[in-house]
Amino acid sequence: MSEEKTYTVSIYTENNIGLLNRISAIFQRRHINIESLNTSISEIEGVSRFTLVLSLTEERIKKIIGQLEKQVEVIKAFYHTDEQTIFLESCLFKIKSSLLFEEPQIQNIIKESSTRIVTVNKEFFVLEKSGRRSEIELLYRELSAFGIMQFVRSGRIAVTKDEMKISAMLAEFRE
């Protein structure tokens, strides 16, 4: 119970202004660092989905789920371990185009890491990579030797192996 672990928290919510503030306040009050945060639409029309990554004990995460679900506009919150989810992050690298010709090694890195070239022009080219954090970090280390003009990484997105029992809940309300 007392060991800290990485958990993916998925929060299904109404799509309202201010809810992000309400949710982040729950973490800020308790000095809990949000390692990553992603918001998007969900599989249900009109329902938003927040995906957060947190390192906490299970005891603590259960209390946080309680606080999240207490919010009027939160429909349901779930927490899962890495083993229970399929997850990845995405990243973009902007690199000087001349390097592509001057440093043939870059082409090998792109091939071996199955990184996609999004665009190329005279000044720069953009690489996109989706995968585990460790893969992105490896790529970052390899490319930084040549110079990266810009780098950005997304928050984690994840789907769970088990069903999210939320559609049934919403159907119940409509009855």
Place this chain on the structure above:
Amino acid sequence: MKLQPNENQVKERITGKEAIIKCLLAEGVDTLYGYPGGAIMPVYDELYKYKNQLNHILTRHEQGATHAAQGYARVSGRVGVAIATSGPGATNLITGIADAQIDSTPLVCITGQVASHLLGSDAFQETDIIGISTPVTKWNYQITHASEIPEVMAKAFYIAKSGRPGPVLIDITKDAQFEEFDFSYNKCTGIRSYKPIPVVNKEKLAEAAELINNAKKPMIVWGQGVILGKAEEEFKAVVEKTGIPAAWTILGVSAIPTDHPLNVGMVGMHGNYAPNMLTNECDVFIAIGMRFDDRVTGDLNTYVKQAKVIHFEIDPSEVNKNVNADVAVLGNSKETLAAILPLLKENKHESWHQQFKDFYKTEFDRIITHDIHPTKEGLTMGEVIEGINQETKGDAVIVSDVGQHQMVTCRYAKFNKTQSNITSGGLGTMGFALPAAIGAKMGAPEREVIAIIGDGGYQMTIQELGTIFQTKVPVKIVVLNNDFLGMVRQWQQLFFDKRYASTEMVNPDFVAIARGYSIESQQVTKRENLAGAIKTMIACEGPYFLEVKVEKEDNVFPMVPSGASVSDIRLE
């Protein structure tokens, strides 16, 4: 969201400002507390037109408006309404809103906001009240179009009063107040993302009943959940059938009468000796509608470790938050207590009760008798409360502020009826009592309402004497004056080697101030004048102010020192 169907609905074209009034009337609001200003002026203009239907009370500060609305809500079980302008008007509401949030009081607060085209421009009296109030509201919303008003107002009232109640803030831009739209109103009956009352689990009820029926030394601690759930009758039936000693938190008191034979007193930092000591000796601990505040539990590592814990609770996030429950019975207390009653066996627990009586005797001999029948010269707070008991017989609504006098009031005030103890429990807001008493008297005009306040807290919202003067609301005000911030001074004495940093108060002539507001008043400095003064106060038909000069450096005992175990409670 689900709206109550309204078949013969006729839409009428009105302005947002009028729609707000119509929503309040549709929700049965008769009284609201507030303070006008630029951004809310259109709504005030409508209040002027509707003054025969809506009684607006002009408090002297917006904080007073929220506390008055709280007092109104707490005695009546209805939603309290406060209204203010943007900027400072809105931020002044925050203390009362935070107080209502932590004490689960249903409030709807309405604030004006600058016109929507000015939002984010640092306009005059613009403040991000939605951002500011988010952590202390159950829900909040900013209206920028008049057409949103009916649905948002319906949701506001529904959210404030349903499930575990709490404060809601609705911010309305000035342009939305002027905008015309086709108005119709439906009450809200459900929101898909919000489940206010958990479904009762029959297995959990059976498990709880089994534990209770087999217990040798069971103990109940109840909180405000019994009152908020309107479950007083069901609760009394459970207590009486099982014969279990029942103790209360300061927000729970008055759910059953003080002199009920199974009522064993108050738990927590300045609670009674017996229930604190025996918390760590019982074998089954039954928490009902309470949330294990740290002022109740003391050190959690040594709190009720020997017992099985049953937690009756409406808010799932409270279960296992501070104390792990062996059995959690989720649901509205009225429903869960009624459902468990037939499963419970009759019992008396006589020898177990004897332990409570023995501890009570120790506390009575060492503390209580000296508090309420003192032999020393100086007046004690306890004897003032006892004097009030003699006069009211326990029928009054007692509104206390925060500090020593509050603990003494909760310990010694006698209550016959529910919803009678109005105090700031969770937030500990000094300045609460005077405005809350105004609201309480308006929420229960047929009842005697007595505010008991320290000299420190009194001066935090003393301007509300102006509200009393203007409305002539007949509240009785008792200031227990020790010329100190007494509770802080007590801690300085006990834990900071008597270094009285900024706790001694040089006070004004309180009687003269009351006289300035034409409030009948007197000061008592001697014991022989106390009973007569209380009698005069109660007999007075209008508002009355009574100042009692009490011993300067009395301490409140028993006391569980901060961070200590409840069974390490000190008697001196």
